[in-house]
Each structure stands twice: as C-alpha cells, then as structure tokens.
Amino acid sequence: MKENINSKQYSNSRQKEPKSAKIQTRIFKYSTLIGLGIFALIILYPLFWMLISSFKSYDEIYSDVWNLPSTWNFSNYTLAWEQGIQNYFINSLYVTGFAILITVTIGSMAAFTLSRYRNRWIDIALLFIIGGLMMNPQVALIPLFEILTFFNLIDTRWALILTYVAYRLPLTIILIRAFFLTVPKELSESALLDGCSEFGIYRRIYLPLSIPVVVTTVILNAFFAWNEFLFATVFINSSDLKTIPSGLMVFRDALRTDWGVLLSGMVIASIPMIILLIFLQKYLVRGLAEGSVKG
Amino acid sequence: MNKKFPLTPILFLLPSVFFLAVFIYIPLVQNFYNSFFDFNVFSNSKEFVGLAQIQKLFQDDVVMVSIMNNFKYAIISVIFQIFFALILASILEDKLFRKVAPTLRVIYFIPVMISISVIALLFSFIYNPQMGLLNSFLELVGLDTLTRPWLGNSTSAIYSVIAMSQWQSIGLITMLFIVAIQKIPNELYEAADIDGAGRIRKFFSVTLPQVKETMFVNLLITVTGSILVFNEPFILTNGGPGNSSMTLAVHMYQTGFSRDNMGYASTIATLTFLLSAIFALIQIKVSKTGKED
Numbered sequence: 001m002k003e004n005i006n007s008k009q010y011s012n013s014r015q016k017e018p019k020s021a022k023i024q025t026r027i028f029k030y031s032t033l034i035g036l037g038i039f040a041l042i043i044l045y046p047l048f049w050m051l052i053s054s055f056k057s058y059d060e061i062y063s064d065v066w067n068l069p070s071t072w073n074f075s076n077y078t079l080a081w082e083q084g085i086q087n088y089f090i091n092s093l094y095v096t097g098f099a100i101l102i103t104v105t106i107g108s109m110a111a112f113t114l115s116r117y118r119n120r121w122i123d124i125a126l127l128f129i130i131g132g133l134m135m136n137p138q139v140a141l142i143p144l145f146e147i148l149t150f151f152n153l154i155d156t157r158w159a160l161i162l163t164y165v166a167y168r169l170p171l172t173i174i175l176i177r178a179f180f181l182t183v184p185k186e187l188s189e190s191a192l193l194d195g196c197s198e199f200g201i202y203r204r205i206y207l208p209l210s211i212p213v214v215v216t217t218v219i220l221n222a223f224f225a226w227n228e229f230l231f232a233t234v235f236i237n238s239s240d241l242k243t244i245p246s247g248l249m250v251f252r253d254a255l256r257t258d259w260g261v262l263l264s265g266m267v268i269a270s271i272p273m274i275i276l277l278i279f280l281q282k283y284l285v286r287g288l289a290e291g292s293v294k295g
Numbered sequence: 296m297n298k299k300f301p302l303t304p305i306l307f308l309l310p311s312v313f314f315l316a317v318f319i320y321i322p323l324v325q326n327f328y329n330s331f332f333d334f335n336v337f338s339n340s341k342e343f344v345g346l347a348q349i350q351k352l353f354q355d356d357v358v359m360v361s362i363m364n365n366f367k368y369a370i371i372s373v374i375f376q377i378f379f380a381l382i383l384a385s386i387l388e389d390k391l392f393r394k395v396a397p398t399l400r401v402i403y404f405i406p407v408m409i410s411i412s413v414i415a416l417l418f419s420f421i422y423n424p425q426m427g428l429l430n431s432f433l434e435l436v437g438l439d440t441l442t443r444p445w446l447g448n449s450t451s452a453i454y455s456v457i458a459m460s461q462w463q464s465i466g467l468i469t470m471l472f473i474v475a476i477q478k479i480p481n482e483l484y485e486a487a488d489i490d491g492a493g494r495i496r497k498f499f500s501v502t503l504p505q506v507k508e509t510m511f512v513n514l515l516i517t518v519t520g521s522i523l524v525f526n527e528p529f530i531l532t533n534g535g536p537g538n539s540s541m542t543l544a545v546h547m548y549q550t551g552f553s554r555d556n557m558g559y560a561s562t563i564a565t566l567t568f569l570l571s572a573i574f575a576l577i578q579i580k581v582s583k584t585g586k587e588d
Contacts, residue, residue, distance in 0.1 A: 028494075029391050036386070036395070040402045043462070047405065049428060050417050065431045110311035113304040125308055132315045134575070135323055138523045138544045139568040142329060142551050142561050143322035145336075166318030169311050198303035227410040229526045234552065245412040249530070252416060259420075266413045273408040281401065285470055 054263035061259045073260060080264040084254070087240060088247030089268070095157050095243055096225040099164040103221050104214060106165075107172035112202045114173065115180035116188070132170035137163075137230055148235060159235040160243065164225050172217045175290060179213040180206055216287035219280055226273060244269045326568070329561035336555055348562040358563065361543045362570075364453050364528075368460070368542070369521035375461045376468040376517050377510065383465070384472035385502050389494070400473065403466035411463070415530035418459045422446045422531075446532050449539035456528050456540055464520075468513050475509035476502060511582035515575060522571045543567045 053061050054076055056069040114126055137144075144163060145154070153159045188201045196204065207214070232246035239250050248265060255262050277284065330348055332341035352358055383403075387396045406414060421428045424444035433442050445455040479501065487497045525544035528534060534541035534549065543563060551560030 025391070032386060033392070033395070036392070036399055039383075040399055043402055043406060043466070046417055046421060046428065046462075047409075050420075053420075062426050065426055065428060106310040106314070109307040113307045117304055125312065128320075129311065129315060132319050134572075135319045136519075136523050136568070136571065138525055138547070139326060139564045139571075140319065140322035141548070142557055142564060143325035144318065146325070147317065147322065162314070163318055166314040169314055173311060198301055202307070223408065229411050229530075234548075245410045248410075248412045248416060262416070263420075266416055269413050270409045273410070274405065277401065277404065277408045285474065 050263055051267060054260060054267050056260050058257055058259050061263075076260040076264040077268070079258075080251075080261045080268060083261065084239070084247060084251055085244070085265045085268050088242055088244045088251075091157060091241060091247070092226055092243040095160045095164070096222055098157075098161045099168070099225045100218055100221045102161065102165045103168045103172050104217055107169050107217070108176050108207065108210070108214065109202065110169075111173045111176035111180050112206055115177045115183075129170050129173050132167075133174075135167075137167055141230070141234060144231075145234065154235055155237050155241065157236075157241055160225075160228070160231055163231050163235070164221075164228065168221050168224055172221065175217055175220075175287065176210065176213055178290075179210050183209055212283070215280075216283045216290075219276060219284050220287045222276065223273065223284070323568075326561050326564050329558060330565045331558075332561075333556075333558040335557050336552075341558070344558065348559050351559060352562055352566060357538045357541055357546055358543070358566070360538050361541045361546045364540060364542050365522050365524065365570075367453060368457055368524055369518050371454075371457050372460065372464075372517045372521050373514065376465055377513055380465055380468040380513075381472050381503075381506070381510070384469045384476055385498055387469070388473060388476045400470065403469055405466070406463045407467045407470075409463075411526040412530060414459065414463050415527060418455075418462075419446070419531060422455055447536055449536045452532050452536060452540040453528075456531050459531065460524070460527050468517070471509060471513055472506060475506040479505040508582070511578060515578050518574050518578065519571045522574065523567060543570075 052068055055072045055074065056064075057071075057073060060069060110129070114122060114129070148154045148159045148163075153162070183206055187205050191201050191205055226243075227245060228243075229245040232243045233249070236242050236246060239247070242250060248262075248269060251265050252262055329341070331343060331345060333344045333348070334341040386392060387400060392399075420426075422445035424430060424442075424447065427445070429445060430442040433439065443451060445451050483501045483505070484497060487501050492500065523544055524542050525548065528540050528542050529545050529548065532540045534545045538546075544567060547560050547563040547567065550556050550563060
C-alpha cells in the first residue's frame with residue numbers, strides 16, 4: 001500500500017527524487033497523526049476528567065483539578081443512585097421502552113401500507129408523514145403544552161411517551177418503508193393465495209424479513225428518547241417523574257456543592273448510551289446516515 | 296385501482312396519521328393562531344390582540360440579540376462542522392491512517408451519544424472560573440492573561456456555548472461524511488491515481504464533488520439546528536449574563552414559561568419557524584440548481 005502511494009506522489013512531481021517524496025509523505029503522515037491525537041485528547045480528556053473526578057471529594061475537585069483522587073470515593077456512586085438517579089433511571093427506562101415499542105409497532109404498520117399500495121390517497125399520506133420531518137419540537141412547544149393539559153397528561157410519563165412517538169414516527173416510517181419496498185411481491189402474493197390475511201402478511205412475512213432495519217430504528221429511537229431534554233423539562237414538573245436529562249438539573253440544584261455525587265450521576269446517565277455505541281455501532285451509524293440523507 | 300381496497304391497510308395507517316395530526320400538525324397551526332392572542336398558562340380565555348404581538352416583536356431588543364446569536368451559532372457551526380468535519384472525514388478515510396481510523400472514529404463519536412444535560416453540566420465545570428479545566432490549563436501553559444469567567448462574561452458567554460456545541464456535534468457530522476466517502480466508487484480514486492493526482496487534488500476533484508449531496512444535508516441540519524438551538528444555552532447560561540447569550544428558543548421559553556406570556560412566546564416561535572423554513576428552502580433551492588450543472 002505504501003509503495004503505491006509513494007509511486008503516485010513521485011509521478012506527480014517528476015523532477016523530485018522518490019526519496020524526498022517518501023519523506024514528504026512521512027512528514028504529512030506524522031504531523032497529521034499528531035493533529036488527530038490532539039483532537040482525540042480534546043474529546044476524551046473532559047470525559048476522563050468527569051470519570052476520575054466522580055470519585056473525588058468536593059475539596060479535592062476544587063483544589064486539585066488534575067490529579068487522580070487520593071482516595072477513591074465509591075460512595076459517591078451509591079449516594080447518587082439513592083438520592084435520585086435511581087428514580088430518573090427507572091423513568092427513563094419506562095419512557096424510552098414504551099416510546100420505542102409504540103413507535104416501531106405503529107410505524108412499521110404504516111410503512112407496510114405505504115409500501116404495498118399505490119394510489120392518490122397513499123401518496124397524500126406519504127407526503128403528510130414526510131412533512132412531519134420538517135416540523136420542530138421547539139416551535140410546537142406551547143400548543144403541545146395546551147394539548148397535553150387538555151388531555152390531562154401534563155406531568156405524567158405519557159406526556160413524554162406520546163410526544164416522542166409523534167416526533168420519531170416520520171423517520172421511523174421512512175426508514176422501514178424503504179426496506180419494505182425491497183421485499184419481493186411474489187412472497188405476499190403466494191401467501192394471499194394460501195389464504196393469508198393482510199395482517200398475516202405483515203406479521204409473518206414483512207416483519208421477520210426486516211429485523212435489521214427494525215433494530216436500527218429501535219437504536220435511533222432509544223438514543224433520542226434517552227437523551228431528550230426540552231419536552232422532559234417542560235412537560236414534567238414533579239421530580240419523581242423526571243427522566244435522566246431533566247432529572248440531572250434537579251440533582252444539580254439539590255446537591256449544590258456535592259460535586260462528586262453530581263459527577264457520579266452524570267457518569268451513570270452516560271453509561272447505557274456508550275455501551276450502545278460500542279456494541280451496536282454498525283446499526284447506529286447506518287441509521288444516522290440513512291436518516292439524515294432521507295430527511 | 297379495480298381491486299377493492301381492503302380495510303386493514305387503512306387501519307394500519309390510522310394510528311400514525313393520528314399521532315402526527317394531533318402532536319405535530321395541529322400544534323403548528325395552533326401556534327400561528329396563538330400568535331394573534333394574549334394569554335397565559337391558566338387563563339381560560341384568549342384575548343384577541345391582532346397584530347400587536349408582531350409589532351412587539353419588532354420593538355423587542357432581545358429578539359435582535361437572539362437572532363444575532365443564532366446567526367453566530369450558524370456561521371461558526373458551518374465552519375467547524377462542514378469544513379473541518381469534511382477534512383477530518385477524508386483524513387480518516389485515507390489509506391495512510393487505516394490502522395488508527397476505526398478507533399479515532401469511535402472516540403470522536405462518543406460525545407454525540409451523551410445526553411446534552413451531562414455535556415452541559417460537564418462544561419459548566421470546564422468553564423468554572425475558580426477550578427475550571429480551561430482556566431487551569433491556561434495557567435498551566437502560562438497564558439494567565441487569557442483566563443476569564445467564560446460564562447459570566449457577556450462577550451465570551453455565547454462563544455463558550457457555541458464552542459461546547461462544536462465539541463459535541465463534530466463527531467456526528469464527521470461520521471455522516473465518512474459514510475458518504477465510503478460510498479464513492481473506488482475506481483474514481485484509482486483513475487485519479489493514474490492521472491497522477493496528489494492527495495489535495497484528489498480531495499478537490501473526487502471527494503468534494505462526490506459528497507456534495509451529503510454536504511447539503513449536513514448544511515441543512517447544522518443551520519436549522521443553529522436557528523432552533525435551545526438546550527445548550529438554556530443549561531449553560533440561561534441566556535445570560537443579561538441577555539448576551541440569548542437565542543430565539545430560549546427567549547421563547549422564558550417568555551412563555553417563566554414570564555407566563557404565552558401569546559407573545561407563540562409569536563417568537565412563529566418567527567423561529569419562519570426563519571428556519573426560509574433557510575431550509577434556500578438551501579434546497581441552491582442544492583437543486585447545483586445538481587442541474
């Protein structure tokens with residue numbers, strides 16, 4: 001591989017000796033590596049600092065910014081967990097779980113219809129759903145607050161679940177529909193001849209064939225619901241019902257100077273998504289890329 | 296269609312249509328409607344005030360400050376997240392860095408996965424004037440003169456917030472560019488090799504034209520995101536000190552939920568929506584004319 005690059009550089013600047021081209025490539029390589037390394041450090045160091053400081057006492061965080069903790073206070077973690085994170089964690093699991101379940105179920109059903117039929121009404125429905133991608137939660141905040149108040153849903157977990165479902169549906173439907181379109185028509189036609197119902201075709205043929213795209217949408221929606229901040233802050237008042245992102249704010253105000261405990265809470269909040277990144281990187285990246293291009 | 300349209304497909308579609316109608320489209324229309332009224336959270340009736348709220352919008356200095364901050368956000372984000380991320384992506388896809396690229400990719404992507412409230416709390420530690428990492432670092436390398444209360448200073452506050460956003464989002468845009476670069480047929484690069492094109496030449500004549508579409512999408516994400524930005528300034532500075540780091544969405548939130556002036560907050564939301572829609576339309580238009588070339 002190296003030879004290849006060098007010879008190419010050589011032919012580019014014919015009057016130069018191959019040796020100098022080689023040196024040039026090498027200088028380029030190492031200086032770029034240093035740059036990449038510095039950038040990686042800028043990204044990682046704050047996170048590393050968060051991790052080590054979460055074991056420190058307040059005094060140590062304040063007076064000794066750079067060093068490792070003199071004693072590792074694991075109690076920060078138990079304190080954080082007991083003083084509220086536990087609650088927020090469970091709420092986040094609840095909200096994320098139901099939001100994913102509903103979004104993927106009704107989204108895949110809609111995608112089924114939108115991929116199997118073609119007429120004027122279906123086109124309108126498709127436009128209606130794609131149009132949903134253009135709308136932003138920030139702009140709808142006040143009317144949503146009114147609507148949720150009207151349904152008596154403000155300050156319940158369902159205020160978050162229902163709104164998350166709505167704002168995640170367009171992308172979910174578009175991704176699943178694109179996959180459904182690739183399912184061969186013959187499969188459903190022969191199933192129809194065998195007396196299979198429409199629902200049967202959806203459940204027995206389309207869904208099982210689409211596991212990869214379903215996994216992608218599950219991950220994308222988990223990522224969204226776990227980290228969503230605006231709705232979680234505005235629609236939930238009781239500290240008991242808050243999810244992790246908004247709960248951390250309550251936590252900060254309640255703890256005041258107990259920084260070690262706050263940092264422990266922040267670490268706990270981040271762990272599930274980092275695990276997701278490490279193990280399901282492929283699905284996640286593909287989903288984000290497809291989602292953004294189609295959006 | 297001659298075949299009788301079965302009932303099941305319609306039933307399949309209904310729940311989704313219902314969710315979108317109730318939670319996306321009705322709120323949008325409602326928001327326009329609300330812009331002409333004066334009301335607060337617990338009032339039972341809305342008082343029609345016509346164009347008074349819109350008039351107020353033009354006399355509101357905070358709106359001007361917010362728009363300027365949103366523009367600063369957009370410009371800086373485009374520089375870092377479009378130009379820098381594209382260069383970063385093409386370096387990571389270069390054969391020379393094949394060994395380290397997968398690890399670096401994951402490292403750069405980690406902040407994207409972490410909740411914005413964790414990131415913002417972390418940065419409030421970093422920017423802390425007494426023990427913050429940033430000031431401690433500057434003192435360590437002898438740049439004491441540069442230290443300042445980053446978030447407490449009305450000149451630096453908005454830039455500190457913007458800097459945090461770059462730190463968090465650059466990994467996402469880089470990843471989107473990487474996916475786009477991986478889709479470029481290898482033959483194009485081989486052909487460029489045969490023509491004796493160097494690294495920089497290949498970037499401009501192969502990579503850049505091939506990722507054009509992704510670039511427009513990323514531009515759209517970045518610019519509309521900057522106009523709508525809420526979480527970062529809200530958590531870090533809540534628009535302060537004074538109104539120096541106010542953005543439209545934070546101004547809207549404060550007007551509606553802290554000062555309980557829902558009507559005027561709706562008007563600000565409408566302005567935000569129109570601004571983001573105009574930018575989106577311009578970009579879509581430009582990207583289409585680009586394609587016809």
